[in-house]
Amino acid sequence: MTSADDANAAAGPDAPVRRRDLAVARSLDSARVRSEGRVQRFLDAGFELLASAESGRDFTVQEVVDRSGQSLRSFYQYFAGKHELLLALFDEAIRSTAERLEDQLAKERSPLDRLHCFVVEYYRMCLPAPKGRASKSNPTPVLAEFCHQLLTAHQEEASRAFVPLVALLEKTLADAVEAGAVRSSFAGEDVAGSILSTIMFNAAYASTISGTESHDNASAADEMWEFVARGIVTGSK
Amino acid sequence: MTSADDANAAAGPDAPVRRRDLAVARSLDSARVRSEGRVQRFLDAGFELLASAESGRDFTVQEVVDRSGQSLRSFYQYFAGKHELLLALFDEAIRSTAERLEDQLAKERSPLDRLHCFVVEYYRMCLPAPKGRASKSNPTPVLAEFCHQLLTAHQEEASRAFVPLVALLEKTLADAVEAGAVRSSFAGEDVAGSILSTIMFNAAYASTISGTESHDNASAADEMWEFVARGIVTGSK
DNA sequence: CCGTCACGATAACAGCATTCTCAAAATCTG
DNA sequence: CAGATTTTGAGAATGCTGTTATCGTGACGG
Numbered sequence: 001m002t003s004a005d006d007a008n009a010a011a012g013p014d015a016p017v018r019r020r021d022l023a024v025a026r027s028l029d030s031a032r033v034r035s036e037g038r039v040q041r042f043l044d045a046g047f048e049l050l051a052s053a054e055s056g057r058d059f060t061v062q063e064v065v066d067r068s069g070q071s072l073r074s075f076y077q078y079f080a081g082k083h084e085l086l087l088a089l090f091d092e093a094i095r096s097t098a099e100r101l102e103d104q105l106a107k108e109r110s111p112l113d114r115l116h117c118f119v120v121e122y123y124r125m126c127l128p129a130p131k132g133r134a135s136k137s138n139p140t141p142v143l144a145e146f147c148h149q150l151l152t153a154h155q156e157e158a159s160r161a162f163v164p165l166v167a168l169l170e171k172t173l174a175d176a177v178e179a180g181a182v183r184s185s186f187a188g189e190d191v192a193g194s195i196l197s198t199i200m201f202n203a204a205y206a207s208t209i210s211g212t213e214s215h216d217n218a219s220a221a222d223e224m225w226e227f228v229a230r231g232i233v234t235g236s237k
Numbered sequence: 238m239t240s241a242d243d244a245n246a247a248a249g250p251d252a253p254v255r256r257r258d259l260a261v262a263r264s265l266d267s268a269r270v271r272s273e274g275r276v277q278r279f280l281d282a283g284f285e286l287l288a289s290a291e292s293g294r295d296f297t298v299q300e301v302v303d304r305s306g307q308s309l310r311s312f313y314q315y316f317a318g319k320h321e322l323l324l325a326l327f328d329e330a331i332r333s334t335a336e337r338l339e340d341q342l343a344k345e346r347s348p349l350d351r352l353h354c355f356v357v358e359y360y361r362m363c364l365p366a367p368k369g370r371a372s373k374s375n376p377t378p379v380l381a382e383f384c385h386q387l388l389t390a391h392q393e394e395a396s397r398a399f400v401p402l403v404a405l406l407e408k409t410l411a412d413a414v415e416a417g418a419v420r421s422s423f424a425g426e427d428v429a430g431s432i433l434s435t436i437m438f439n440a441a442y443a444s445t446i447s448g449t450e451s452h453d454n455a456s457a458a459d460e461m462w463e464f465v466a467r468g469i470v471t472g473s474k
Numbered sequence: 475c476c477g478t479c480a481c482g483a484t485a486a487c488a489g490c491a492t493t494c495t496c497a498a499a500a501t502c503t504g
Numbered sequence: 505c506a507g508a509t510t511t512t513g514a515g516a517a518t519g520c521t522g523t524t525a526t527c528g529t530g531a532c533g534g
Contacts, residue, residue: 031501034511056390061491071513072492082491112470141389148385151442152378153293159448166447173469183471185463193447194439194464201438202431205388210403210430211396226422227431231468232410233349234420271480298522308482309523319522 039078039088041068046089050140055128058142061085086146091161093143097125098164105172112181118172119199119228120221126203127220144204166192195228202227276315278305283326287377292365295379298322323383328398330380334362335401342409349418355409356436356465357458363440364457381441403429432465439464 045068049059061082065075079085104121108114128141150158169192176182202224207213282305286296298319302312316322341358345351365378387395406429413419439461444450 034501056386060489072515073494073513074511076492077511145382145385145389148382149293151445152382155445155450158445162446163448181471182469189460190444190447190449191464191469193443193445193449194461195469196446197438197442198435198464201434205434206430207427208388208392208395208430209399209433210427211400212427212430213392223426224431227428227468229468229470230472231464231466232419232428232432233466234418235467235472297520309484310482311480313523314480 035078038070038074041070042075042078042085043088043092044068046085050089050142053140053142055141056145058145086143087150087157087161090143090146090150094161095164097122098168100125101165102168105168110181111172111175111179114172115176115182116225116229118169119195119225122196123199123203123221123224126200128204141204162193162196165196169196198228199224272315275307275311278307279312279315279322280325280329281305283322287326287379290377290379293378293382295382323380324387324394324398327380327383327387331398332401334359335405337362338402339405342405347418348409348412348416351409352413352419353462353466355406356432356462359433360436360440360458360461363437365441399430399433402433406433435465436461 042064045064046059049063049067053059061075062072064085065072075085079088101118101121104117105114108117147158150161173182173191173195177184279301282301283296286300286304290296298312299309301322302309312322316325338355338358341354342351345354384395387398410419410428410432414421
């Protein structure tokens with residue numbers, strides 16, 4: 001193994017080298033792919049359970065294990081604990097959300113339109129799914145609750161997890177500011193965080209807090225934009 | 238017991254009746270006071286534990302029991318479970334917050350000033366307490382998390398608990414709308430819920446989400462008002 | 475003085491996350 | 505292919521927590 005490697009490493013410009021590299025890569029990959037496969041099965045099981053569970057119901061590690069057709073033993077070999085599984089799920093949910101948003105944004109032309117699109121679409125994604133099962137980008141109540149635990153007890157991890165979404169919004173905002181569509185007063189501050197938390201938690205809780213359940217959600221997204229864009233004070237516009 | 242009661246209930250206009258009534262009343266009161274005393278001790282113990290615990294640490298029923306100098310037996314006699322204790326704590330936190338806000342509001346003259354005051358002061362109250370221990374009106378992280386459980390899994394209870402705060406804000410808003418200071422577009426909707434959740438969660442999480450920790454909190458409240466009042470879009474003002 | 479009732483102390487039980495054990499299976503190495 | 509090594513599965517064991525049940529005691533009214 002070693003001698004062959006050294007020999008190839010020096011001069012081989014042709015097949016042998018590549019073959020070996022490929023082989024090595026493949027063998028490494030094989031091991032890694034197996035691992036990733038198992039990890040992925042746990043993640044999939046987690047998402048399925050999140051999607052199928054009734055509101056607020058948190059799954060059990062045992063359920064994930066059963067659902068994934070693997071063993072507790074394996075679970076704790078790949079995850080340091082339930083916390084890490086949830087973190088991984090949350091991470092993927094955010095990432096997926098950011099990707100889908102980016103796709104949506106690509107359809108808009110002006111910076112302000114993109115910003116509007118971001119707000120409206122993100123709001124829609126955060127609305128609690130009535131029937132259609134939550135996709136990877138739809139933060140189930142359980143994930144929302146976990147989100148809170150992260151934000152309060154593990155701020156580091158929370159910040160990291162939110163990066164994709166924050167970055168996308170910050171870019172969108174920067175463009176809009178440059179285009180003069182958004183006031184630059186907040187420039188260096190955490191507007192992105194403010195907007196995200198505003199949208200996210202409004203979608204999830206606003207109607208419950210007011211006590212006005214089930215309000216027509218068609219116009220809700222537009223009102224969200226009105227709120228974020230122009231606030232509540234009477235404008236001169 | 239019974240015959241004496243009936244006799245007195247009919248005609249007794251003098252001392253004996255009063256005495257008995259007083260005695261009964263006193264005994265009833267004494268019993269109730271004792272009960273309320275015990276309940277209150279549990280509540281106090283709960284608040285103390287919430288205030289002294291490090292971020293995100295949830296207390297144990299046993300801790301509450303120990304801290305209150307009573308027994309598990311008593312705890313489950315007065316509370317149906319831990320959930321009810323938390324609910325009671327949450328309820329009192331909201332109620333206390335609403336009261337303090339109302340006091341603050343009384344100092345302002347114009348409807349718009351009152352609204353501004355509401356936003357700024359509520360924001361301050363929701364900011365995570367750095368050192369000064371959380372008072373009854375400062376929703377500790379634990380209560381915030383419980384708030385989420387309520388909002389997702391027990392919407393009825395959540396709505397009820399928020400009533401004092403929502404009512405106060407709605408009144409403040411209505412006055413401002415009537416004065417023409419706030420646009421009435423949202424009139425019948427859940428603006429109150431939107432504003433509350435916006436302030437509450439922005440105070441708690443916005444900086445963490447953006448990753449920009451510890452941002453000067455002096456100007457933060459003002460920016461919150463700017464955000465709520467005029468939004469992010471460039472206004473003609 | 476007796477009965478009832480509230481209470482405290484404590485054990486018992488159940489659910490869940492996490493760890494441990496042991497043997498079988500898979501994978502790697504030569 | 506055979507042996508060594510690692511990975512995996514099945515399930516028991518542990519620890520923490522919420523909740524319930526048991527038992528005895530002390531207070532209080534009649």
